[in-house]
Every structure is written in structure tokens, then in C-alpha cells.
Amino acid sequence: MAEPRNRYSIVSLVFHWGLAVLILTQILLITAHDATEGPLSREFVQIHKAVGLTILVLTLARIGWRMANPAIPLPAAMPRWEKIAARTTHVLFYVLLIALPMSGWAASSAGGRAIEWFGLFQWPLLPVERSRDLARSLMGLHGAGVKLLYVLVALHVLAALKHQFINRDNVLHRMIPLIPRRP
Numbered sequence: 001m002a003e004p005r006n007r008y009s010i011v012s013l014v015f016h017w018g019l020a021v022l023i024l025t026q027i028l029l030i031t032a033h034d035a036t037e038g039p040l041s042r043e044f045v046q047i048h049k050a051v052g053l054t055i056l057v058l059t060l061a062r063i064g065w066r067m068a069n070p071a072i073p074l075p076a077a078m079p080r081w082e083k084i085a086a087r088t089t090h091v092l093f094y095v096l097l098i099a100l101p102m103s104g105w106a107a108s109s110a111g112g113r114a115i116e117w118f119g120l121f122q123w124p125l126l127p128v129e130r131s132r133d134l135a136r137s138l139m140g141l142h143g144a145g146v147k148l149l150y151v152l153v154a155l156h157v158l159a160a161l162k163h164q165f166i167n168r169d170n171v172l173h174r175m176i177p178l179i180p181r182r183p
């Protein structure tokens with residue numbers, strides 16, 4: 001029998017780390033927006049929107065890739081509840097990485113604010129009702145989604161550290177092949 005795959009493909013690694021960097025960029029851009037005023041501050045939000053929509057497109061591509069390339073099995077020694085928790089977190093990440101950009105996009109559309117994709121072209125607005133209240137509620141959802149994202153990232157990173165330093169298995173090596181594989 002062929003040995004089961006025990007490492008993510010290069011495409012999966014690029015998707016994982018590329019998107020993680022883009023998400024961090026999003027938070028830094030909002031921090032820069034909060035710390036500045038005037039046109040510069042507004043420019044940071046414009047870039048935040050363009051990066052966010054790029055995250056949406058990349059996440060859809062990533063889900064397509066993931067459906068064509070099923071997950072590699074988690075370590076057999078992992079308790080069932082941990083496997084369920086891990087997979088649930090991963091699914092929630094995918095859901096959030098669609099819901100967050102969609103809520104931002106819908107809020108900009110309800111607010112009638114044009115979106116420029118890195119100054120290259122106008123990103124179309126969604127056909128939603130023009131309403132300040134709707135825009136505000138959608139931004140509320142955006143903010144709530146961000147909080148859930150923080151919780152998930154914290155759980156995800158703690159779980160990765162637990163695998164590395166407590167379980168001492170190869171889970172982190174699968175996502176960071178530079179970390180030596182344990183026998």
C-alpha cells in the first residue's frame with residue numbers, strides 16, 4: 001500500500017502562508033489608518049479594501065484547490081475530539097475568509113463608496129440597497145467577524161505549539177517543512 005502523504009504540497013503551503021501574511025497586512029493597514037488622518041488615512045482604507053478583495057479571490061481559489069486535493073490525515077494518535085476541533089477551526093477559517101471580505105464589500109456598496117483595486121480598475125459594487133444603516137450593520141458584522149478571526153488564530157497557533165512542544169509530532173513540520181521531521 002502506498003505510504004499516506006504526510007506533508008502539504010507546495011501549492012497548499014503558498015496558499016496557507018501567503019494568506020496568513022495578507023491577513024496580517026490587513027490588520028497592519030487598519031492600525032496605520034487609525035494612527036493617521038486625512039488623505040493618507042483614507043488611502044490605507046483603500047489598500048485595505050483592495051487587499052481584502054484579493055484575499056476573497058485567493059480563498060475561493062484555495063477552496064477549489066483543497067476540494068481537488070483532499071486533506072492529509074491527522075496523526076492517528078490524535079484524540080477524536082481534537083481532530084474534530086482542528087477540522088472545525090479550518091472550516092471556520094474558510095467561512096470567515098469569505099464572510100469578512102463580503103461584509104466589507106457589501107458595506108462599501110451600501111455606503112455607495114467606490115472601490116479601486118490598487119488604482120488599476122474600479123471593483124464593481126454589489127447590488128445592495130443604498131443605506132447608511134445597512135452599511136453600519138454590515139460594518140458591525142465585519143467587526144464581529146474580525147473578533148472571531150482573532151479567537152480562531154489564537155486557538156490555531158496554540159494548537160500548533162502544543163503539537164510541536166507537547167505532543168512532539170510532525171504536524172508543524174507539515175506546514176513548515178524547514179522544521180526537521182521527527183522520526
Ligand code: HEM
Binds near residue numbers: 050052100
Ligand atoms: C479577510 C479580509 C479582511 C480582514 C482580515 C479585515 C480586517 C479588518 C479589521 C481588523 C478592521 C478593524 C475593525 C475594527 O476596528 O473594529 C477592519 C475595518 C474595515 N474594513 Fe476590513 N478586513 C477585510 C476585508 C475588507 C474588505 C474586502 C473591505 C471592503 C471592500 C473592508 C473594509 C473595511 C472598512 C471600510 C473598515 C473600517 C475602516 C474605518 O475604521 O474606517 N475590509 N477590517
Ligand code: HEM
Binds near residue numbers: 024089091160174
Ligand atoms: C491568519 C493566520 C492563519 C490562518 C487563516 C490559517 C489557516 C489554516 C487553515 C485553513 C488550515 C487548514 C488547511 C487545510 O485545509 O487542510 C491550516 C493548517 C495549518 N496551520 Fe494555519 N493558519 C494561520 C496561521 C498559522 C500559523 C501562525 C501557524 C503556526 C504557528 C499555523 C500552522 C498550521 C498548521 C501546522 C496546519 C496544518 C494542520 C494539519 O496538518 O492538518 N497556521 N491553517
